[in-house]
Amino acid sequence: MKTSFKVLVLGFIIGVMFWGGFNWTLELTNTESFCISCHEMKENVYMEYQNTIHYNNRSGVRATCPDCHVPKEWLYKIKRKIQASNELYHKVLGTIDTPEKFEAKRLELALHEWQRMKSADSRECRNCHDEESMDYTKQGRRAIYAHSEEAKKTDKTCIDCHKGIAHSLPANWEQAAKDAGL
């Protein structure tokens, strides 16, 4: 009895450490510094992102890679992380290990991401940009119209209009997006 209690406590401690460690590691892979530890990310998309408002702006509120590309809710996050194992596979293959290869794949990769965002009703955009908190009167004329009338009339989601705000757009993306229904 005494021994099995000790074993129980041991199991408990291992359980706590496992779960804490698992989530800690998960968060470690959920940082910008982890993302740009691959030169594929650092030399292409990260460079482009640095010229955008999500990197540098008036109030200094920055969105980093995982803010847009990894869901915040645990289940969606795990799902995305498991899908990302495919990225490890292509990292080993070297599928996009030169800027030229990356450029050739850019449209395909962008379409994947747009598809993911649209199907989730731009969930990751909305983690930060909440419609309820948005003061249209502080926006420009075009944004007021787009947000208050156009978007509601046509049931659009953020990514429908806001493509290419953080990274360069692929050549001929407009037709490709239309064909894919994005």
Added chain:
Amino acid sequence: MKTSFKVLVLGFIIGVMFWGGFNWTLELTNTESFCISCHEMKENVYMEYQNTIHYNNRSGVRATCPDCHVPKEWLYKIKRKIQASNELYHKVLGTIDTPEKFEAKRLELALHEWQRMKSADSRECRNCHDEESMDYTKQGRRAIYAHSEEAKKTDKTCIDCHKGIAHSLPANWEQAAKDAGL
């Protein structure tokens, strides 16, 4: 041996559930809806906050109660949560359960929070507003001067200037803050 392995697994599962459950509960107490479940918060500070830029702004990026008042790093968070047990005690006592009582305590409470923020170099402000991401050229003349020259010259931290941006200021706060070295 077989039994103690089962006990170990049992302990492991309990450990995982305990740790998962503990953090899940911790996060539940770290939401705006939890904060304003007390009428003390809902009828005073929450009402005031709704008129400010942290509630409603151009881009719809909102800061909720815990974003400013609870540290994000685990250890600091736990420390603040333990201190918050004092708030439960005063909730039971009814120390600030009318607007009049709250008003009478406002200066004291504000001084506590300013002290906490100043001593942590406005850590919670900087969780969102990173100096590195801040584009001074997009700010007004006064902000450019204050951020690029005044703040650096005098080694100031956010809360030194940005008092009262989310809640009403107490009467005579200026002298009281000066006396407290804030």
Added chain:
Amino acid sequence: MKKRFVPLSFLMLLLATTLTLYAEELQSLRGNTPLSEESMPAENKPWAKDSEPIARNYVQQPPLIPHLVEGYVVNIKFNKCMSCHSWTNYQQNRATKISQTHFKDRDGNDLATVSPRRYFCTQCHVPQVNAEALIENTFKPVEAVSQ
């Protein structure tokens, strides 16, 4: 009786015409839309961004506010304007200090603090939007205030 009726009806016609013309020129914020229909919202005029002090146009003009004042509270407990424009703070904040005239009551007695009738700054000092003047005017500032 009949004699009087003619000029009266003429006057009424004149009045009606004038009112109609006037109504077309001066519009409410909802424009000419009938009450039974929903009008287009008036165009949103954003406040002007911070600028250098704006020159005055006449003697005794309360200076215009050349910066954003959104969310600046002036109430019984607190006057946000004073956190920069008071005599204590103006130097550190490189702001214009509040005029000595604001320390006098209506009888001309000097007070130690800002006179209550001068406490609500935006009663006289107003920020600007980048909008066209509703009515054109050709007012020219006097030489004394135009540098």
Added chain:
Amino acid sequence: MKKRFVPLSFLMLLLATTLTLYAEELQSLRGNTPLSEESMPAENKPWAKDSEPIARNYVQQPPLIPHLVEGYVVNIKFNKCMSCHSWTNYQQNRATKISQTHFKDRDGNDLATVSPRRYFCTQCHVPQVNAEALIENTFKPVEAVSQ
């Protein structure tokens, strides 16, 4: 030789005076600060916020851009302006459509797409800042373009 020298030196003096006067009027961005000292940075002029279309001042004037264009990319792969101002998209975005003149090459031949010499929009169309004119001028738009 001596005869020629006098008017030459006179001309040089005149030139030097003119240059000096000119130098005082026309300043570089660092103002009059000597190179050995650090100059104050020039004042930051924010781009004008979105407004209604700005009236043209002369025939053939490229219309000014009445909105922010920061971060709008125009490169070999992509022209951000065209995502609103192209013939395909202008209606949905309530934008001015690109002029038919932009589909002609320099020899006057009609093309199916925007002519390469017209592709870089901001070469001719420019956004505005709320700044005073560097040099005052009294130019008045012709009647044909001033509505």
